[in-house]
Amino acid sequence: PRDPLALHRFACNRLQIDPSTDRPVKDRSAGGAVIVAVVGEGGPVRGRLGGAMISWHDLYTVLTAMVPLYVAMILAYGSVRWWGVITADQCAGINRFVAVFAVPLLSFKVISGSNLYAMDLRFAAADT
Numbered sequence: 222p223r224d225p226l227a228l229h230r231f232a233c234n235r236l237q238i239d240p241s242t243d244r245p246v247k248d249r250s251a252g253g254a255v256i257v258a259v260v261g262e263g264g265p266v267r268g269r270l271g272g273a274m275i276s277w278h279d280l281y282t283v284l285t286a287m288v289p290l291y292v293a294m295i296l297a298y299g300s301v302r303w304w305g306v307i308t309a310d311q312c313a314g315i316n317r318f319v320a321v322f323a324v325p326l327l328s329f330k331v332i333s334g335s336n337l338y339a340m341d342l343r344f345a346a347a348d349t
Contacts, residue, residue: 300306
């Protein structure tokens with residue numbers, strides 16, 4: 222169906238809800254994906270679960286994680302390109318420091334703090 226509301230009704234008819242947990246059950250015919258709502262022209266269409274796909278709190282959580290990273294990248298780009306605070310030789314030194322010290326130590330910290338036996342093997346294989 223081309224109509225967003227008709228597509229939403231089609232998706233909700235295919236959605237199975239587990240009565241014990243009141244959560245959607247994965248639909249194997251849709252490739253294992255859980256279809257909750259379809260975004261139409263007026264924003265998220267409310268589905269059978271009673272809420273939109275993405276709440277304002279979810280958007281706030283994503284933005285609070287992303288904004289500091291983008292601000293740091295813009296400041297780094299501006300300090301080299303526009304303001305001339307960092308020279309090309311200094312950039313090479315910073316890149317070497319990150320490649321030799323920062324990334325290996327951060328990787329060690331993350332790997333040593335995680336439970337490798339509880340890790341999903343498909344997730345680990347996707348990172349290799």
